[in-house]
Amino acid sequence: MPFADIIIIGSGIAALSAAKQLAKQKNVMIITKSKVEDSNSMLAQGGIAAVIDKDDVWREHYRDTVVAGCYHNDQKAVKKLVKDGTCSVKKLIHEGMLFDRNEQGEFHLGQEGAHNRRRILHAGGDATGKELVQFMFKQLQEQVNIIENEMAIDLIIHDGKCIGLKTINNNDHVKKYYANHVILATGGCGSLYKVSSNNETVVGDGFSMAYRAGAELADLEFMQFHPTMLYTQGGSKGLVSEAVRGEGAFLVNNHGVKIMENVHVQKDLAPRDIVARAIHHERSLGNDVFLNISMISNFKQRFPTITALCEDAGIDITAGLIPVAPGAHFIMGGVKTNLHSETSIPGLYAVGEVACTGVHGANRLASNSLLEGIVFGENLANYILSKKSVTSIQSSTKTEYAHQKIDIELPTRFEIQEMMTSFVGIERDRKGLLYVKNWFEKYLHLGWLSTSLKEGTKEQIKTINMLSNGWLIATSALLRTESRGGHYRTDYPLSKTHWQNKQVVRQKDKELISLVEPLLGVK
Known part of the structure; x- marks a missing residue:
């Protein structure tokens, strides 16, 4: 098998948006731990928020996004989302994507939480994600090599650059893949919790891999629970x-x-x-x-x-x-990226929910997630295509060995979900967070957090990733001693240190508030 110019880990809307553009010029491979349809994008009911209506303007979508995000958003990322989003959605419509219309042939625009006007496009009523994913798969046709039922377990780093990844299949055989560019599009981690809207496979594998490789992560304490x-x-x-x-x-x-x-x-x-x-x-x-x-x-x-x-x-x-x-729905934090979706490791990119662009702040605005995947996936593809081509240091896929089973007893998936729900849920406090952090550390060897995994079956590695991600989220939640958006500390309640109290917000928050308040009619 020839090496891939680009390997994308994941098969949701962000992965497909990037692959669709990249496959026009590059050899693209998609690797997914289960079936290609097993993604949160397939389950997305709501729709896509975009400025389509003639009476709507990007500044209002920007305002709603920042207010919902509790002024923790990155200004440039939000502007890119809402301005490029209109172009991306219109492009999809031009390509033949069918969004719901009323009897007059106009788009049936819905309204959702924290939006101040109707701007949500839907497809198939409440099956927008499924319709979009299927539409993009049809566009990809035979242009992309798709590998199912192989779980990416570690990134391969050489001289500080990401040059590939290791996977494990259902028979616990490990393979190495090499590429010029590796894109994380693994989604979030909602299934760390007992009640979740996420596909059961989505437990944050991308976070664990990136952290073990030394990539920077941010804002993992901000977990959104769908009401x-x-x-x-x-x-x-x-x-x-x-x-x-x-x-x-x-x-x-x-x-x-x-x-x-x-x-x-x-x-x-x-x-x-x-x-x-x-x-x-x-x-x-x-x-x-x-x-x-x-x-x-x-x-x-x-x-x-x-x-x-x-x-x-x-x-x-x-x-x-x-x-x-x-129920646990969406994490605003993730692998930290810039506007080109580059991570702190050269050759490694992150897009979609696994990435932290800062676009969602502390709380995602409804129906901005599919939009994020489309806009940033397409933008990443264009950025990679603009770079000079390089030759991969490897040219093949190599079957390495069968991983050995770890000879210690690990907690069950249900036990981890119980701990996350009880102590890192909708409400948290220092006592509970310290307790669950220590609980995770009982099982986590240092190597499982800081180096590549040398052993473990596919099921054991899933559990190790769940433990690692639980530890990362709990640790992040301990460090943020305020209540904001999806992170609510009962020992630091809103009335005392809420972000709206301008006496306690940081300078970057004040700058963003000063930009948004004129849009709200506040002097």
């Missing part, structure tokens, strides 16, 4: 899109009380971190929480995916109430 996971006594049954609340649905407890009425000026369309904490508080009081959908007359047609989830869970939607609870 409305379909939740029954049997556990989580899937995501109930924020678009449902955008069509008028509202949250009530089992006494019929509207729980968001006096919590935020945007009520049920408040930023996700605020809504998730409100639901968490209700449930801590012993109340159940429901999404009242009785006002949506065409619910089955508008939300076919959610309807199917409810039917499979035995929920009668004609009763107008869907039981919900928060």
Whole structure:
């Protein structure tokens, strides 16, 4: 097998967006730990936020993104997202991507949390991610070599540069791949938690690999919990899109009380971190929480995916109430990158949820994730294509050996999820974070955090990555002694050190606030 010019680890929207552009001129390989369709992009119900409407402007999308992100965003990254996003979406439409339209042939634009106007494009009702992924796969056709069921376990670093990666297959055989450019597009880590909207394979492998290789990571404490996971006594049954609340649905407890009425000026369309904490508080009081959908007359047609989830869970939607609870959804932090998606290691790039561009700040604005994958994936491809070609130091794929099983007892996946949910969840404090950090360290050998993995079966390496990522997130959460966005410390509550208190925000936050406040009508 010839070497690849570019190897992309992952098969979600960011990976496909980059591959689509790169494959026009380069030899591209996609490697994924499971099947190509096993990505969070395939599960994305909401849609793509983009300035398409003639009355909308990029500055408003910028404002909404920064306000939702609690002023922790990178200004240049946000501007790139909202300005280039319009061009990228229009390009997709020109290429034949079909977004939902109304009877007049106009785009059916939805509204979601923290957006101040309708700007969300959908496809297939509530199956936007699936429609987009399938559309891009058709465009790729036979242009890309796709390898399934091989899990990337470590990056190969030579003279400070990333030149390839090691994988392990279902038979625990290890292979080495070499390339001129390696792109991490492995997604987030939501399945570290008991209740999550993520595909079960998504536990943060990209974070672990990058950290072991010496790459810089940032903002891992900012974990977004989606407010409305379909939740029954049997556990989580899937995501109930924020678009449902955008069509008028509202949250009530089992006494019929509207729980968001006096919590935020945007009520049920408040930023996700605020809504998730409100639901968490209700449930801590012993109340159940429901999404009242009785006002949506065409619910089955508008939300076919959610309807199917409810039917499979035995929920009668004609009763107008869907039981919900928060679940881990999206991490704003990740492998730190610049605007070209370059990491701190030459030859290694990161794009999509695994990357931390600073575009989302402390809390992602609804429906900006698919947009991020498309915009930054395409931008990365163009950047790589603009660089001079180099010759790889290797020209083949080599089967190395079968990994030996680690001869110590590791915790189960469920035990790790229990620890993360209990101590690094919607609310955290120093005592709990220290406890869980020490718990992780009982199992983590120093080498598992600082050097490549020399042994372990595929299943054991999955567990080691989960332990490593749990430790990274808990450690990051300990270091940030404030409450902001997806990171809420009960020992540093909002009333004392909240980012909106201009006496305590850092200088870079003040600069961003000064830029955004004129857009809010604040002098």
